[in-house]
Amino acid sequence: MERSRLDWSGNMQVIRKGGGEIAMTEGELARFFGVTWKKLNGKLQVIQKSSNLHLDEMCAGEKAMVRDNELTGYAPLYPLSAIIALAFLLDSMEAHLFRKYVCHKVQQPATSITPIFLFGGTHH
Numbered sequence: 001m002e003r004s005r006l007d008w009s010g011n012m013q014v015i016r017k018g019g020g021e022i023a024m025t026e027g028e029l030a031r032f033f034g035v036t037w038k039k040l041n042g043k044l045q046v047i048q049k050s051s052n053l054h055l056d057e058m059c060a061g062e063k064a065m066v067r068d069n070e071l072t073g074y075a076p077l078y079p080l081s082a083i084i085a086l087a088f089l090l091d092s093m094e095a096h097l098f099r100k101y102v103c104h105k106v107q108q109p110a111t112s113i114t115p116i117f118l119f120g121g122t123h124h
Helices: 026-033 037-050 080-087 093-107
Strands: 003-008 014-018 021-024 062-067 070-076
Touching (some): 003 026, 014 093, 021 080, 026 037, 026 080, 026 093, 080 093
Parallel strands (some): 003 021
Antiparallel strands (some): 003 014
């Protein structure tokens, strides 16, 4: 499964890496939000117990974990909906900047393409 993940540029701008749907492991999320795995895992459990997100909003599959060319297990992947929910539960500078980024993106006007229809013949 091709996936994208979020990261930070050198000047703390959100960047997208990859070519598919955004989905991140707990380790990637902890690094992205600048929190410990324990804190992140606790907030993920809060989201899961609250039942505010549908199952497909909470799970985006699994990533095979390989060490020394040997499969060691699978890590759950969390989709963008869960990542956004996490951002509103975490108290870190990275979570604050991500919340600002999401709000800014939502408020940007969508680029629209105006179709042009040509009627009649194409001969002059």
